[in-house]
Amino acid sequence: MEQVRLGIIGYGQQGGFYGDLISQGRVDKMVVGAVAEIDESKDALINERHPDAKIYRDYKEMVESGDVDAVLTAVPHFLHPEMAMYALSKGIHVLNEKPAGVYTKQVKELNEYAANSDAVYAIMFNQRNNPLYQRIKEIVDNGEIGNIRRTNWIITNWWRPQAYYDMSAWRATWGGEGGGVLVNQAPHQLDLIQWIAGVPEKVTGKVKYGYQRDIVVEDEVTALLDYGNGATGVFVTCTHDMIGTDRLEILGDAGKIVVEDSKKVKVIRMKKSENQFNQEMDFEGVKDLFMGKLDVDELYEVEEFESESAWGEQHGGVLANFAAHIIDGTPLLAPGAEGINGVRLANAIHLSDWEGKEIDLSTFDDDKYLEGLNKRIAEEGKYEQRS
Numbered sequence: 516m517e518q519v520r521l522g523i524i525g526y527g528q529q530g531g532f533y534g535d536l537i538s539q540g541r542v543d544k545m546v547v548g549a550v551a552e553i554d555e556s557k558d559a560l561i562n563e564r565h566p567d568a569k570i571y572r573d574y575k576e577m578v579e580s581g582d583v584d585a586v587l588t589a590v591p592h593f594l595h596p597e598m599a600m601y602a603l604s605k606g607i608h609v610l611n612e613k614p615a616g617v618y619t620k621q622v623k624e625l626n627e628y629a630a631n632s633d634a635v636y637a638i639m640f641n642q643r644n645n646p647l648y649q650r651i652k653e654i655v656d657n658g659e660i661g662n663i664r665r666t667n668w669i670i671t672n673w674w675r676p677q678a679y680y681d682m683s684a685w686r687a688t689w690g691g692e693g694g695g696v697l698v699n700q701a702p703h704q705l706d707l708i709q710w711i712a713g714v715p716e717k718v719t720g721k722v723k724y725g726y727q728r729d730i731v732v733e734d735e736v737t738a739l740l741d742y743g744n745g746a747t748g749v750f751v752t753c754t755h756d757m758i759g760t761d762r763l764e765i766l767g768d769a770g771k772i773v774v775e776d777s778k779k780v781k782v783i784r785m786k787k788s789e790n791q792f793n794q795e796m797d798f799e800g801v802k803d804l805f806m807g808k809l810d811v812d813e814l815y816e817v818e819e820f821e822s823e824s825a826w827g828e829q830h831g832g833v834l835a836n837f838a839a840h841i842i843d844g845t846p847l848l849a850p851g852a853e854g855i856n857g858v859r860l861a862n863a864i865h866l867s868d869w870e871g872k873e874i875d876l877s878t879f880d881d882d883k884y885l886e887g888l889n890k891r892i893a894e895e896g897k898y899e900q901r902s
């Protein structure tokens with residue numbers, strides 16, 4: 516195979532963006548083979564951009580048509596797992612849009628399916644393709660800041676006005692979207708924090724639903740992460756902070772990483788571990804400390820750099836990596852099976868808030884979460900409950 520013929524399922528905001536990138540020839544070894552879209556009003560745009568691609572109303576027909584080698588699921592979240600499983604069952608490769616699904620029970624089933632399929636299963640975690648986060652992961656993995664003691668991510672620059680929520684009926688509903696900021700905007704950071712700093716053992720969530728918007732799902736979240744080895748973390752996100760902050764801090768016992776706005780990075784490497792400094796410091800040293808006389812150059816080195824990654828390049832890179840993996844086995848940037856980590860963390864934050872207690876991720880109760888989700892879907896009264 517020289518080129519992967521992609522079938523885009525859902526030609527809305529995101530599917531249209533991918534279609535545009537590919538039609539401009541900005542994705543190596545990928546062409547649009549067909550599009551599955553239920554909304555006829557998108558036909559004119561699809562025909563204009565992809566004159567050779569057939570439009571299907573039923574994605575299953577497209578999967579079985581022979582027109583596509585792979586599909587991408589740019590549709591509302593609940594549909595990701597079922598469409599991915601269907602395509603995999605027919606030997607068609609899948610690039611699942613994030614999140615992998617809405618609830619862990621559904622995503623576990625998908626992962627089992629993918630593990631037993633010869634077709635490729637990947638996920639659109641485009642921020643893993645940001646060189647900045649790749650570099651930070653490398654620094655942490657190399658032990659350059661020592662063992663992690665604390666993580667902090669305040670990611671509140673997901674400001675969304677009411678008009679955004681009113682744009683499509685499925686948005687900001689339990690039954691249509693499956694949640695709010697944790698399910699739609701923050702999955703990128705929920706993935707990155709675990710990709711870089713490891714999967715937490717336990718989580719406690721304090722969540723507000725419809726706090727500053729007329730929606731039933733969450734627009735304000737504070738979560739406490741417990742890594743089980745003494746390290747802790749705080750994850751804060753919301754959609755009502757118009758000024759917005761994006762600040763990631765990772766404190767290790769031999770340094771610290773600070774990332775501002777996903778582009779300005781400060782890496783502080785200590786010349787000895789904090790424990791060693793602590794053990795060696797005598798009374799004279801404490802006096803110097805209080806007098807502000809410690810020579811920081813003797814303590815640590817600071818590296819600062821800026822790295823900007825254009826949004827389109829991130830997604831285009833994931834698409835090209837997916838094609839390269841199918842064609843020549845290039846390692847995947849984001850294997851699909853890893854999508855469950857972010858879904859489990861988001862589910863656990865909800866569940867912790869609903870039950871008012873800390874949740875152990877290693878014994879996460881998939882059924883209990885689904886029960887809580889279904890209760891909210893029933894109260895909303897617009898969609899059918901899930902199984």
Ligand SMILES: NC(=O)c1ccc[n+]([C@@H]2O[C@H](COP(=O)([O-])OP(=O)(O)OC[C@H]3O[C@@H](n4cnc5c(N)ncnc54)[C@H](O)[C@@H]3O)[C@@H](O)[C@H]2O)c1
Pocket residue numbers: 524525526527528529530551552553554557572574588589590591592594612613614639641683698699
């Ligand atoms: N990776 C990213 O950076 C990123 C950014 C934004 C959105 N997303 C994700 O993309 C997905 C789509 O979001 P969006 O903003 O494009 O939504 P959207 O509402 O603009 O588009 C969804 C499209 O899917 C179509 N659709 C719905 N059901 C379908 C079906 N059964 N078969 C075929 N088409 C169907 C709709 O008609 C619509 O055109 C979501 O999962 C969202 O989380 C990802």
